[in-house]
Amino acid sequence: xxxxxxxxxxxxxxxxxxxxxxxxxxxxxxxxxxxxxxxxxxxxxxxxxxxxxxxxxxxxxxxxxxxxxxxxxxxxxxxxxxxxxxxxxxxxxxxxxxxxxxxxxxxxxxxxxxxxxxxxxxxxxxxxxxxxxxxxxx
Numbered sequence: 001x002x003x004x005x006x007x008x009x010x011x012x013x014x015x016x017x018x019x020x021x022x023x024x025x026x027x028x029x030x031x032x033x034x035x036x037x038x039x040x041x042x043x044x045x046x047x048x049x050x051x052x053x054x055x056x057x058x059x060x061x062x063x064x065x066x067x068x069x070x071x072x073x074x075x076x077x078x079x080x081x082x083x084x085x086x087x088x089x090x091x092x093x094x095x096x097x098x099x100x101x102x103x104x105x106x107x108x109x110x111x112x113x114x115x116x117x118x119x120x121x122x123x124x125x126x127x128x129x130x131x132x133x134x135x136x137x138x
Contacts, residue, residue, distance in 0.1 A: 002124055003027045003045065007037035007063065008052040008079065013109070017050065020113050021120070034063040038070065046074055048123055051103075053080040053094055061094075061101050068102030075123035076102060081109030 004026050008014050011032070018028045029044065031037035033055050040046075051067055064078055078098035095106035104126070105119045 001025060001027050002047040003029070004120070005029050005031060005037060005040055005044075005046040005049045007031045007034065007040075007049065007055070007067070009033050009055045010052070013052070013079075017116065020116065024117060026120075033057055034066070037063070037067065041067070041071055046071070047127065048120060049074055049076045050107075050120075051076055051078055053078050053098055061097060064098050064101045064103055072102070073127075075104040075127050077119055077123060078103035078106045079109055079111075080106070 002025075004021055006014050006017050006028060008017075008030075009032055014030045014032070018030060021028050029040055029046070031040045034057055037049075037051065041049075049067055049071070051063055053061065053064065055063060064076065067076055078095060080094050080098070095103075095108060098106055104123050107115065107119060
């Protein structure tokens, strides 16, 4: 059973993801912000992390960078629902920036349950493939 850490300050988002992933056989741990997520990483092992880009106390991409530094082997999916009020001005591509900081994939909120499950399974399959390749080469 794959273990997933969800780091998001929105309890409704956490609950929805938790219920859906548990229904599909995942073990889920919720952290209600960046600090709680880092404590969870220290206390347990995970196969995958879902991390919101914008949370209080860990501004911007600090959380993505820190999570990737602390656990580089764990695939990280960055999530963001951030939208600009002024659609005429060019918006920075926050999800692309998250990829550059170490995220394996990105999800733009709101996302469908099917999109969530697909990206979670893709990341886990890639991680298993990298691990089996590393084991075979030793």
